[in-house]
Amino acid sequence: MYSTDFKQALADGRTTPDDEWAIVPCQYGWEYNKSDVPYDTIASELDWVCEKDNxxxxxxxxxxxxxxxxxxxxxxxxxxxxxxxxxxxxxxxxxxxxxxxxxxxxxxxxxxxxxxxxxxxxxxxxxxxxxxxxxxxxxxxxxxxxxxxxxxxxxxxxxxxxxxxxxxxxxxxxxxxxxxxxxxxxxxxxxPESARWLVSQGKIDKALTIMKKFERINKTKIPEKVLSDFTESSLKTIKESEAECRTYxxxxxxxxxxxxxxxxxxxxxxxxxxxxxxxxxxxxxxxxxxxxxxxxxxxxxxxxxxxxxxxxxxxxxxxxxxxxxxxxxxxxxxxxxxxxxxxxxxxxxxxxxxxxxxxxxxxxxxxxxxxxxxxxxxxxxxxxxxxxxxxxxxxxxxxxxxxxxxxxxxxxxxxxxxxxxxxxxLPETMDTEMPQTLQDGENFGLDQRFWDNPCFPRKKQEALEESPEKYTKRPSVSTTEPQAFVRAVPSAIGSRASIRASIRASTRASARRRDVNTGRNVV
Known part of the structure; x- marks a missing residue:
């Protein structure tokens, strides 16, 4: 506060303070304007004002x-x-x-x-x-x-x-x-715990248990072929990757x-x-x-x-x-x-x-x-x-x-x-499966162009010329890795065509999976 004779200042007709007046600590406490916020805050209770206003x-x-x-x-x-x-x-x-x-x-x-x-x-x-x-x-x-x-x-x-x-x-x-x-x-x-995460950690049985529970709740049926192929390929992949013990x-x-x-x-x-x-x-x-x-x-x-x-x-x-x-x-x-x-x-x-x-x-x-x-x-x-x-x-x-x-x-x-x-x-993610592995993330959107717009889709033939591998025949489901399951199961609740599409997408990713882990150009 300013240290001055305010009565004299008012008598002299002053309506604003003089910058040359001495400043001293506030001596009489504070009154707070509660017109905007009509209750106390911790700032007003502890007087976070003046030298404490920061x-x-x-x-x-x-x-x-x-x-x-x-x-x-x-x-x-x-x-x-x-x-x-x-x-x-x-x-x-x-x-x-x-x-x-x-x-x-x-x-x-x-x-x-x-x-x-x-x-x-x-x-x-x-x-x-x-x-x-x-x-x-x-x-x-x-x-x-x-x-x-x-x-x-x-x-x-x-x-x-x-x-x-x-x-x-x-x-x-x-x-x-x-x-x-x-x-x-x-x-x-x-x-329930994420089935995708459980699969990525090799906890196959727990993922299966959760999906079985979803079967009962949703009153649907996951094809046994999907479950058996998933279990077989998952166990095989776990054995192959045990030596790596990779932590991401x-x-x-x-x-x-x-x-x-x-x-x-x-x-x-x-x-x-x-x-x-x-x-x-x-x-x-x-x-x-x-x-x-x-x-x-x-x-x-x-x-x-x-x-x-x-x-x-x-x-x-x-x-x-x-x-x-x-x-x-x-x-x-x-x-x-x-x-x-x-x-x-x-x-x-x-x-x-x-x-x-x-x-x-x-x-x-x-x-x-x-x-x-x-x-x-x-x-x-x-x-x-x-x-x-x-x-x-x-x-x-x-x-x-x-x-x-x-x-x-x-x-x-x-x-x-x-x-x-x-x-x-950024690449477009609409109507795509989420990437499972690091290599999936690296390859995501390779077939897209800067001006691509879902409202004006390119013709399939034009896309085929730019990315022919996307439309070539893929290996059978028995070669897929565990991520096939986490992509296929949600789709299994929808349609068999979605299952096949998910499995094909997973196969493409698994064929290149070791690229990131080994640094080799393996396809």
């Missing part, structure tokens, strides 16, 4: 540091010990640290709890997301991946600000949003050129999406409207965005839709800077949020579909970690509104357009 941002940065560590740890656990242990662990950690947050009474305890919550952040649902995608076939991946988010995420996010208002206390809010995580303790009895790590994504390029592109694009998405979420306070109402409306855009995505993603494909939605988000963000602050700018910014919601959910599904099973959880975790790194920058981007209200939206607009254009350099 502590809130520091706690947020520590939270994202925890997310970076958690992505690495739980991604490794998911690929090493299974999707279920990682899923249960991350949810229970979120429950413990979230409840602990409500009892914090200092910056150090709060920062520690935020770091631990950060460890669980995102992993608590991405592990389930990966597990589900590894079970459903290409026909249902888009529906399952997007409608689950559309219904549950939208409902919860839209209710969140009103739950906070109802609780009227940040500690009760922390407790209420953390307690549901405890339900994850029932996961091992309700959710996320570094395997960067050992071959095409897989490395795709991984780097996914990282850069996801960083752009995360920064634009988080920037729009945080920027609601700069749009000139009520924070709680604006947050609800912006969150509600998730439902139409995901519904639209479910309807068109398997018709228009991932590449062009991801590109278009990000570019449109960037354009709306830029347009928001050209209209008056308030209703017009908020409307355009919410439209930008709607478009980036589409990009965000495509990005979640795209990474899971493009990365090989043996490193999928670690790879998706790494991509999300880099997204957290970008999210650390988001508060500072939004802070630029103190310099100019247009700066945040200008930056988000440019990032959206640039990130969207980069999507075109």
């Amino acid at each position: 502590l809130a941002a520091t706690a947020q940065a520590i939270f994202f540091c925890g997310a970076i560590v958690g992505g690495l740890v739980f991604g490794w656990i998911a690929d090493k010990y299974g999707r279920i242990p990682a899923l249960v662990g991350t949810n229970l950690l979120g429950f413990t640290a979230g409840v602990g947050t409500a009892f914090c009474d200092s910056f150090l305890t709060f920062a520690l709890c935020r770091f631990l919550v950060g460890l669980a952040f995102d992993n608590c649902f991405t592990m389930m997301y990966i597990l589900v995608l590894e079970y459903v076939g290409p026909k249902w991946r888009t529906f399952v991946a997007n409608m689950s988010i559309a219904l549950f995420f939208t409902l919860a996010a839209s209710l969140l600000p009103w739950i906070a208002l109802w609780a009227d206390d940040w500690r009760m809010f922390a407790m209420g949003t953390s307690l549901p995580f405890a339900l994850a303790i029932a996961t091992p009895w309700l959710v 790590s996320v570094l395997d994504l960067f050992k071959t050129p095409r897989l490395r390029r795709n991984a780097i592109l996914l990282i850069v694009i996801w960083m752009a999406i995360s920064l634009v998405f988080d920037g729009h979420v945080r920027n609601v306070g700069s749009l000139g409207l009520d924070i709680f109402l604006t947050f609800t409306i912006a969150s509600a855009t998730e439902l139409p965005a995901d519904t639209f995505l479910t309807a068109v993603l398997d018709r228009w494909g991932r590449r062009w839709l991801a590109c278009g939605s990000m570019v449109i988000s960037g354009i709306f963000s830029l347009l928001a800077t050209a209209v008056p602050v308030g209703g017009p700018s908020a409307s355009l910014a919410i439209l930008g949020r709607f478009a980036v919601n589409i990009s965000y959910n495509i990005g979640l599904q795209y990474a899971a579909e493009l990365l090989p099973t043996v490193v999928r959880a670690q790879g998706v975790a790494l991509i999300h970690i880099m997204g957290y790194v970008a999210s650390i920058v988001a508060p500072f981007v939004v802070y630029l509104a103190n310099i100019s209200p247009d700066l945040p939206l200008l930056i988000l607009g440019v990032l959206g357009i640039v990130g969207g254009m980069l999507c075109l350099f």
Whole structure:
């Protein structure tokens, strides 16, 4: 506070302070403006103002540091010990640290709890997301991946600000949003382990047991020929690979050129999406409207965005839709800077949020579909970690509104357009089986061209001239490796033709499988 005679200053007609006045520590405490947020926060309780006003941002940065560590740890656990242990662990950690947050009474305890919550952040649902995608076939991946988010995420996010208002206390809010995580303790009895992961670890009997359970639940029948061929080829492959004792790590994504390029592109694009998405979420306070109402409306855009995505993603494909939605988000963000602050700018910014919601959910599904099973959880975790790194920058981007209200939206607009254009350099994953091995990932999309668009498919003869091996006769099913099963079984529930197509795709991959492991050009 300024140290001066304010009565004299007012008598002299001063309405602004003099920069030459001496500054001293505040002597009488603080009164907080509660017109926007009508309840106390930890920042107001512990007086994180003046020389302590950086502590809130520091706690947020520590939270994202925890997310970076958690992505690495739980991604490794998911690929090493299974999707279920990682899923249960991350949810229970979120429950413990979230409840602990409500009892914090200092910056150090709060920062520690935020770091631990950060460890669980995102992993608590991405592990389930990966597990589900590894079970459903290409026909249902888009529906399952997007409608689950559309219904549950939208409902919860839209209710969140009103739950906070109802609780009227940040500690009760922390407790209420953390307690549901405890339900994850029932996961091992309700959710089956990924059959794809079990096969990749050589646990054939467990995978068969799970698929038999699915037979009973779905009231269908997996052909005995598929099961017997799968068991025979799986056991043979396990014996051949026992000497290798290969353990995969996320570094395997960067050992071959095409897989490395795709991984780097996914990282850069996801960083752009995360920064634009988080920037729009945080920027609601700069749009000139009520924070709680604006947050609800912006969150509600998730439902139409995901519904639209479910309807068109398997018709228009991932590449062009991801590109278009990000570019449109960037354009709306830029347009928001050209209209008056308030209703017009908020409307355009919410439209930008709607478009980036589409990009965000495509990005979640795209990474899971493009990365090989043996490193999928670690790879998706790494991509999300880099997204957290970008999210650390988001508060500072939004802070630029103190310099100019247009700066945040200008930056988000440019990032959206640039990130969207980069999507075109990824291969299309629509109507394809997810890669199982590293070599599958390296060969993925070899028959595609830059301008390929699912809305305008090439003729078969033209594709045959460019990639004749794709249409040549393949060996019989008895030569396939274990991944044939995890591709064939979901399709077996659909049609026999799908089984044959999956087996042929697996055979092509198995014929080249040792290329990555031995470094030899074996075909």
